[in-house]
Amino acid sequence: MPMPCSPQPHSAVVLLDTREHTPEHEHATHLQLAEHLAKLLGINCTQPDQPPTAADRYYYLPTETLIDPQRYRGMGINSEQDLFGGMVSHPYIATKAISHPLPANGSFPPGWTDAFAQQASDALLKGYTVFSKDDARRAAQLLLPEGAVRIKPVLATAGRGQEVIEQIDQLEPLLAEMDDQTLSLCGLVLEENLTDVQTFSVGQVRVAGLTCSYHGTQRLTHDHQGIEVYGGSDLLVVRGDYQALLQLPLEDPVRLAVNQAMAYEQAAEQHFPGFLASRRNYDIARGLDQHNHMRSGVLEQSWRLGGASSAEVLALRAFADDPTLQRVQASSHEVFGTTTLPADATLFYQGNDSELGQFSKYARIREHGHSE
Incomplete structure (x- = not known):
């Protein structure tokens, strides 16, 4: 484009x-x-x-x-x-709220459209977005007969604040903690719960006349309290758009994830007037549903800088420095405690953070692919 x-x-x-x-x-x-x-x-x-x-x-x-x-x-x-x-x-467009339609006759904020979820339906998991507690109860009643339901606050990141329910009465304590005004503005997602989940990252960045696209996976690490948190991303980045990415010999689940991210993005461009983004990142989950059927769908979008952005920017700089370079392996790393940086690391932060304690963030470019 x-x-x-x-x-x-x-x-x-x-x-x-x-x-x-x-x-x-x-x-x-x-x-x-x-x-x-x-x-x-x-x-x-x-x-x-x-x-x-x-x-x-x-x-x-x-x-x-x-x-x-x-x-x-x-x-x-x-x-x-x-x-x-x-x-x-509108605020909800920046969150995972767009990843599902409303339940029938559900309330919604200004600017809402179900047309996005309808067009992107093949790229989405089963679920509903709601903007009231009554609609949350109705959505849960619709989904629970098919199996466990994941409750996802849309303003939380990295999976924080999510709960899985198997019975309708488990929903009430969760709703009691939610502010009605925030719910009416931002929404809440109720989604089929998957097990044995693998999460893919698919994205694209466009800066200074350069476009690069990627697929990859996220790593987890443990913070100083032993809690499992985001530890970085491993990306295969190509020069060019998503079609350049699809020219690679991708495994079927990865190819599906790229195509689902593209469908999600195309629906956003069509149904959200004024939408623009030079940094686009999508999380796609692949896992088993209640009937042991394999499911794949876009969980959410990130149209802002994120944990992988240090790797993205290093890849862009590598492409800018070498016009023959066609692909790189790029990675971002978040490490708790003291660490020895790899020789090829580009440091973004290292210190004793007042909230996290001793912490390091760096990125690497490790493998290069050139045109013949």
Whole structure:
């Protein structure tokens, strides 16, 4: 897909932190990502003293998917060439809420459409998105006869806050903890529960006239409390779009995951006016349903920087540095405790974080493939 032309070059990369609180290690990582993006774009990295305007022509690195297009267009974000991340028109579009339709006659926020889930249905697991507690009860009653149901708060990340229920009375304590106003705005997902799950990552990034696409998997590690958390991603990255990725000799489950991510993305582009994203990442789960049938579907999208972005940006820089390079193995790593960095590691953070303790984040590029 050709990218629209920007009216003039960007003058600098700016970190746009839209969150109420950003942990130290994340802020440090974001600054490092901004520096790498600046090198890709051939410009400086800065933090303006005054609120930016469209006249400043900055390239932005937002910490979240941007929600208010009118506001951010006033800052000069008019196309995917103006940011590393994405922008949508309503809060729910930035979450996993879009991955399922409503139950019949369910309530919904402004801008909601079931047309997305209808078009992307072959790429989705069975489930419903609800915006009220009554609709949550109805959705659970529809799904439970088929087996266990996973309850997924849409604002949580990395699987946090999710619960699996097997009976309807298990839902009530979960609903009691939920704020009605937040639920009405952001939603809640109820989805068929899979076992023996493998999660694939499929994505694409577009920066400085370069496009690269990838598939990969996530790794888990243990934090200082022994809790299993995200530990990084291993990616096979190719120069070009998803079709370049599909030219590789992929295993059938991976090929299906790529095609499902493409279907999900195409539905988003068609049914969400104003949607734009230069960074696109999709989690696709493959596992067994209640009847031991293999199921595969997109769990959620990420149209913002994420855990794999350090690897993505290093891959982009490798492609920019070597025009003959066609594919790389890239990985991101998050390590708790003291560690010795590999010789080829690019460090993004290392220190004693006030929330996580001793912690390191780095990325690697390990294998290269060149054109003949």
